[in-house]
Each structure stands twice: as structure tokens, then as C-alpha cells.
Amino acid sequence: MATMTPRMKAWLEKFGAHIGTATKQGYPTTIVVEQASITGDGVVAFNLTPAQANQIKDNIAQNPYVALAPHAIASIRAAYQFKGPAALSGNTLQVTVKEIYCTKPGPEAALRLDVLPLEHIVKFEESRWRDSGPPK
Amino acid sequence: MRMNEEMLNSLRTIGTGGVVVHLTTCSAEGIPNTVGERFVAAFGEEHIVIADMFAQKTKVNLNENPGGVITVAQPVKGRHWAFRGPCTILMWGEDENYDFHGVRAGDVLREWGDWASKEPPSEVPPDIRPPALCQRGVITLKVDEVYSWKPEESGRPVL
Numbered sequence: 073m074a075t076m077t078p079r080m081k082a083w084l085e086k087f088g089a090h091i092g093t094a095t096k097q098g099y100p101t102t103i104v105v106e107q108a109s110i111t112g113d114g115v116v117a118f119n120l121t122p123a124q125a126n127q128i129k130d131n132i133a134q135n136p137y138v139a140l141a142p143h144a145i146a147s148i149r150a151a152y153q154f155k156g157p158a159a160l161s162g163n164t165l166q167v168t169v170k171e172i173y174c175t176k177p178g179p180e181a182a183l184r185l186d187v188l189p190l191e192h193i194v195k196f197e198e199s200r201w202r203d204s205g206p207p208k
Numbered sequence: 209m210r211m212n213e214e215m216l217n218s219l220r221t222i223g224t225g226g227v228v229v230h231l232t233t234c235s236a237e238g239i240p241n242t243v244g245e246r247f248v249a250a251f252g253e254e255h256i257v258i259a260d261m262f263a264q265k266t267k268v269n270l271n272e273n274p275g276g277v278i279t280v281a282q283p284v285k286g287r288h289w290a291f292r293g294p295c296t297i298l299m300w301g302e303d304e305n306y307d308f309h310g311v312r313a314g315d316v317l318r319e320w321g322d323w324a325s326k327e328p329p330s331e332v333p334p335d336i337r338p339p340a341l342c343q344r345g346v347i348t349l350k351v352d353e354v355y356s357w358k359p360e361e362s363g364r365p366v367l
Contacts, residue, residue: 090279092232092240098273100240102232102290104281104357120359127363139232139242143281147228147244148336155239175243178338182264202335 073114074156074169074186079197081110082205083142083150088118090147091165092139093131093158101131104143105165114169116140116154125163132160138167141175149203151176152185176200209351209367210253211291218280218287219250223331227287231258231347232277233269233295241265246332247323248278251348255311258347259323260297261338266347270296276349279357289366293352299345309350320346 076084088106105118120128132138140154141147156170172186174196185193197204211219220226232242243266247259256278260267270276276295280287296308300321304314320326324341354366 090230090232090242090244090281092234092242092277094234094238094240096238098234098236098238098275100232100234100275100277100292101363102230102242102277102279102357103362104279104288105359106283121362123360123362123364135238137239139240141230141242141244147230148222148246148332151244151336153241153243155241176336176338177246177261178340181262200335 074172075113075190076110076169076172077190077193077197079201079204080150080152080172083146084108084116084140084154085110086206087142087144087146089140089143091118091128092141093128094135095131096135101128103128106143116167116169118165118167120163120165122163125160125165129160132158132165140167146206149201149206209353211250211351211354212367214287215289215354216250216253218282218285219248219256221247221327223327223329227280227282229258230279230281231266232279233266233275234273235269236272241269246329247327249320251311251316251320254351255309256291256349256351257316257320259320259343260299260345260347261341261343263347267297278349281357288356288358290355290357291349291351291353292355293350295347295349297345297347302345308348311348316346316348
């Protein structure tokens with residue numbers, strides 16, 4: 073499991089994510105969930121509506137790996153992508169984050185962050201962004 | 209599939225009234241990749257174009273699995289759309305007569321191949337503005353299907 077920084081958690085919790093899923097053959101379906109909750113360092117939970125759960129349940133069953141990109145203003149201020157296996161239990165989608173990438177356009181695009189020690193990731197964030205999370 | 213007027217109007221950069229969109233592509237093995245994209249526009253009524261500023265995983269995915277989903281999320285304006293269809297990157301150096309589902313590579317590249325000059329990101333705050341904007345080509349998606357991502361009706365066909 074990857075370790076998420078407080079900044080990552082704060083943006084993701086408040087604004088949720090575009091959640092990319094796919095069949096095993098790579099046919100994609102994206103849903104948007106506008107809030108999340110973080111349980112532990114690298115587990116993100118989303119409460120889905122029945123329609124959302126129904127839309128992705130077959131994909132998750134055959135191919136649980138998903139991608140998360142922060143939604144709304146967080147897509148600009150929190151340029152991260154999180155990837156990992158997901159499990160759907162009822163209407164709760166729980167994602168265990170295994171990979172974290174910076175998606176800021178330019179030379180740092182696709183830089184993998186979870187392979188760095190946590191203090192290095194935090195330093196990276198502090199040097200790139202002025203905020204430590206969304207406005208209260 | 210033809211997009212309607214409201215959809216076409218939504219596909220603009222933030223500085224001109226649009227919103228960041230999200231592009232999902234997948235590897236051949238089905239590993240998805242979802243990223244926010246600022247430079248977006250409609251090309252005609254059936255295609256969506258996005259600047260390819262060295263979107264590395266996106267390029268690898270599209271080379272092996274040429275399809276994608278673009279989500280437009282602007283709920284306050286009633287915009288809850290996901291556009292799905294074949295997708296590729298038309299790159300500088302491509303045969304300009306190459307036809308991708310009804311658009312010519314040369315036409316797309318001439319109009320959108322130097323996005324930063326045409327629509328510079330002047331409204332982007334300094335701490336999130338890219339230090340340099342280098343464009344390799346234009347990600348192009350042919351809209352075959354539009355569904356709603358609105359939570360209570362997610363997946364419902366829109367057009």
C-alpha cells in the first residue's frame with residue numbers, strides 16, 4: 073500500500089475523484105464521485121449511488137484495478153493520480169492505493185511519487201504548491 | 209455521433225468558459241489511466257481534441273488500445289457528460305492526409321497543434337502553471353457514445 077500525504081488526503085476527501093475502470097480487455101468506463109473518505113494511509117472509500125455501483129460492478133469484478141484523478145478544483149490544484157485495486161461491497165467502493173503519480177503538466181508529468189520516502193514527497197509538494205489542502 | 213450545442217460550448221479551456229476535463233485510457237491489459245486535461249476543444253461536431261503535452265502513459269495506452277473516455281464535470285451548469293469512443297494522438301510528422309474517423313491529421317494539427325500560442329494559460333496561478341508548454345501532437349477522440357455521470361443516473365445514455 074502506498075502512503076498518501078496529508079495534502080493528497082485533504083484534496084481527495086473534499087472533492088472526490090473521476091474513477092477510471094475498465095473491462096479486462098481494456099474497454100473504459102469512468103464515473104465521478106464528488107466526495108471520498110480516507111481510511112488509513114492509503115485506502116480511499118467512495119459511497120456510490122446504486123446507479124454508479126451498477127455501472128462499474130462488472131468491471132470491478134473482472135478487473136479490479138482502477139485509477140483516481142481528483143475532481144473539480146482539485147484537478148487543477150492537486151495534480152495527482154492514484155492507482156490500485158478496488159473492491160465493491162454494496163455501494164461502497166474501497167480502493168487500496170498502490171501507485172501515486174504527479175500529473176502536473178511539463179517535466180514532472182507522470183513522476184511516480186509513492187516510490188519516494190514520505191518526507192521527500194512532502195518536500196516535493198511544499199516546493200511546488202502554496203497550499204497544504206483545500207480552503208476551509 | 210453529433211454532440212449538441214451545449215456540449216460543444218462546454219469543450220473549451222477554463223479561460224474561455226470551460227472546465228478541466230478528464231481523459232481515461234487503458235493499457236491492453238486493462239489498467240486504466242485517468243488524468244485532468246486543461247487544453248480541450250471540440251473539433252467539428254463529432255470529435256474532441258486535447259493538447260498532447262507529453263502525456264506519457266496516455267500515449268503508451270493509446271498505441272496499444274486506441275479508445276478512451278472524456279468526462280466533463282461542471283455540475284453547476286448541468287454538465288455531467290462522459291464521451292466515449294476511439295481515440296488516438298495525431299502527432300507532428302503524421303501524414304497530413306491520415307484520416308482518423310473522419311478528420312484529417314493535417315487539419316487538426318494546423319488548428320490545434322500549437323495550443324499555447326493560440327490560448328495561452330494566462331489565468332493559471334504561478335504555482336500550478338507548467339514551466340514550459342511543449343506540444344507533441346493532439347489527442348483526438350471520436351465521440352461514439354455519450355452517457356451521464358450524474359450520480360443518480362450514472363451510465364444513462366444522453367444522446
